[in-house]
Amino acid sequence: MIADQYHAVSTLMDSYFDGLHHADSTVLRGVFHPRLAYVCATEGDELYLDLDTYMARVDKREPPAKRGEARDEAVLEIAFGNDRLAHVTARMSMMGRTYLDFLTLVRDGAEWRIVAKVFTYLSRKD
Template sequence: MLFDGLYYGNTELLGQVFHPGALYATATEGGGDGELLRLDMHEYFTVVRRREPPAARGEARRDHVVSVEFAGPVTALARVESSMGQRRYRDLL
């Protein structure tokens, strides 16, 4: 669901993946100076809805789950990698 949601720009799918209280955080999009960009899910989904999805541009797609580490019965860390077009992503979820 995560990879499809990102590729097709489908925030309904992404809403099934992310906890409503989750935060999107990155240091690479904050102006190039390492400034941290943080968005709550409402803000992040607004960004996703406004941009043209990679699928609409016919971009090639590769994605996979690298690992899932469980820290407890309801807590886990997923390491995923994906690429769409020429961009590569490595995410910790």
């Protein structure tokens, strides 16, 4: 069972990274829970958004893919609390920043969804 759950979460993370790289809110709405809590924990840039507000911001950004940015992303850890609760630590670089995401996932029926995205970032010097 844990192998199946791990595979399902890994597949969700592939969609998460694809959605961010292409700034595709349709794909991202498929990975986020409708009651998403989006929190930026970077000092001086703290931000708290709901799903619709976050997706409106995604829709306005120029996709990293369109700018020719190479993909640079990794799942650092997947941990399960039980068969309905998981935590993912992920890293990615885009838009001149390196992000560290702490994602809380819940399983709703057969589907995993990100219910909380708490992250920080550092500006890249490249």
